[in-house]
Amino acid sequence: MVAEDDVFNEEPDFNKAIEAIRQLPEGYQMVLNLYAIENYSHKEIAKALNISVGTSKSQLARARKKLTELVKGK
16 A cells, blocks of 8 residues: 555656646756756756755755655645
């Protein structure tokens, strides 16, 4: 049995995921895409976007948190 709050064990709803990603701030979207889809390292992302490695990491963490909230409907 899947816990109600465990969205990562649910059957994926790609339309819901895409809509949630579109609601993220642009910076979150860019870092998430470069890291999760394009497989860039934080160092590569930092160089490409002219930000620090720490900013890249924090943007990714915030994007993940916000995505979880959006998918859960909070």
